[in-house]
Amino acid sequence: MKQQPFEVFRNKNIHSVILNRNVVYDLVLPKSMDKNLLYPTIYMNDGQDFDQLEALKTIQNHYTKGGQAFIFVGIHTNERRLSEYGTSFQSDYKNRGNKATDYMNFIVSELQPLIRKETSSSFLAIDNTFFGFSLGGLSAMDIAWENPHLFSKIGVFSGSFWWRDKGYEEGYSDDLDRIMHKKIRNSKYKTGLKFWLECGTADETADRNNNGIIDSIEDTLDIITELKTIGYQATDIKYVEIEGGEHNFNTWKNVFPEFLEWVFSTK
Template identity: 30%
Template sequence: MRRIVGSGVVALILSVTPLLAAETTHAVPLAVGAAVTGKAVAAGTRQVFDPEAAAGDYVKGTLRVEAGVFDLDLVDNGGRHLRRLAEGAGGVAEFQLVAEGSGERLVVTADREGTYVLGIERKVGVADQRPAPTAYLSPAIAGIAAAVAMGGTTEAFWAMVTDRGTPLVEDGQDGRKVVTFLGRGAKRNIRLFGAPSGDHEELQRLGGSDIWFKSFEVPDDTRLSYQLAFDVPDVPGTARDRRVAILSTAKADPLNRHGWPAEAKDAYNQDSVLELAGAPPQPFLAEKGNPQGRLNTLSIESRLLGNHRDITFYYPPGFDPAHKDTILLFVFDADQYLGRVPVPRILDNMIAAGAVPPVVAVFVANPDRAARARELPANLAFADFMATELHPLVAKETGLAVPAARTVLAGSSYGGLASATVAMRHPEVFGNVLAMSGSFWWSPPGTPEDRREHVAGLIAVGPALPLRFFLSAGLFETGAQGTAGILETSRHLRDVLQAKGISVIYRDYAGGHDYLVWQGVIADGLIALFGGDRP
């Protein structure tokens, strides 16, 4: 190797001198598990070794340099250079190769006098280069895989699945459960929408059988809703175009006995439920015959936002505006929390059980999807609408004079983000935040990467606001490709709030971005903030 310096440029010129055939003929054999030591090797010295590899053999070894500097090359049986395996090595250099032909040699060249140890750790012949047997997470899948491999049918397996229902649940490690999602009858693919991984997952076909499956190990308190999408089309277009194509065939799992909602127009408008034995109770969901509150809907115009929307009021049974313990609850995404999540019934049951004081709820609808995406993520005009237009209207309509300490903003996803940012702008009006899987990863467009997580940043540099937070996130809401997800950013916000001295209650749930989880979380949050008549 020669160093050429000129015009401020340093170039390294590597020259590999062909070996004579006689040099390769007298190579030292190097067997697997053996090692050779070159001591006090002078600079420029070449030493040749025979790894005894046949064409196609996989060879793995180590060149450990104890002193000096060495190169390691592979040459053919005529001494011609094939590849450099280590250059200027000092210390330990691992190498791997696949022999192109028989008679290939390893050549160690001393760049600087020293000592080395060369060893071959492993050699695998072509006949032994076979993939490892598939390791199945699910014992049931392992059993049917073995049966199918021996020519058996899948009928008994499907009979068992039909009897038990899906997903299959089996014992895993350390108290966890192995959950296997199953599909039958697909031609090309089946995708899982709502997987514990937090992403769309492809089910794997078991050989050439009619079994499609995907297994996960999850906590024993997992609760989630999901759909299966059979034969999703591979549409041309962007990656997003291909991703959203899952919605064209996604529907409730035909083998799952627990549909949500229980009554739906069709399977495409229904999810399937996985609820393990340790899932936290949701005791306020069922109809219990308790006294019911009443609902009243108004359409209001906003001067600040230049649009109008519906606002729905929930008045508790026996409502008395003079009741000093009344809680005033604002809930974003009214369509979801009046329907999919039956908040009025939840409140009926909570109030009847004495879990919380009387609650007046105000459900805030979005004018449309575009308005939701524009207004809920940290929109100052929307925050001012909530405090200066909607709140006075609510006070006038209900006759309530509820202090900020008993007023709470609640929402999920962007609604959770809005709950935080509206209260942060107007803590004199809204003193409590109930954020379920809040989108705290969000930051304004153009924010530098090292300044992401807008809400945590504002809390960190701002004053200690007179607010109380209830934050929750799903264990399956993790980030991907180095980006923090809802789980990580919610935990980070919790830490920032604690460091700032702002009251915060935080809970993880073994679930995903899921209304099935949130229908229990909203009750948990209200009890955490106001149960036992907390101020």
């Protein structure tokens, strides 16, 4: 029986001083990792859903096709998900995401340094990717956006770009109150960032402005508009719309191989 070209380490722990809790993560390393090489590294929010994503199957297929060796880090969340995921420096109108800044600081000040210390993870931004699903996708994009010196590639599956600082009954406006859109609009172009954004046409049924486009798709397309407005080109952004795609791992696991291929074909 042929030996797998990677090793899987489940339920590793790091004690986070910043979050004041232990954080569980899964690690997939190249077999016989060469300490003289630096490997691309992919970080995943909601790492507890690693198996639902069928990540090992996709990783195995990547290697079978002769793909580049890499390190995979699946960061588990817990009951604090609605506090720790979100946008840094700005919680939503219900104060969700109020620990998102702490979570970002945990990633960049505690977890990533540990991964670099214990493995041959590359320290170059161009070799580091962060991705997630739904609210975890918003979190991944926000963290990479705030730290382009650490991450260059961003993957968002069915992202929660509706994240807003004002409720509908409080006079909400698409133009003024979606937090990630506003953050991009008020920023300058950040060199090197690449974006992979996925939506399914059956992600949801909500259509707050009754224009015939579901909110998840419209919010994502508006993110793309904001990115282009500050200088990103079409070549920097990959938008994938899945006909009949839903807001679940049945859809996401099927498109994950395409995302992984994009990671290694994008410079």
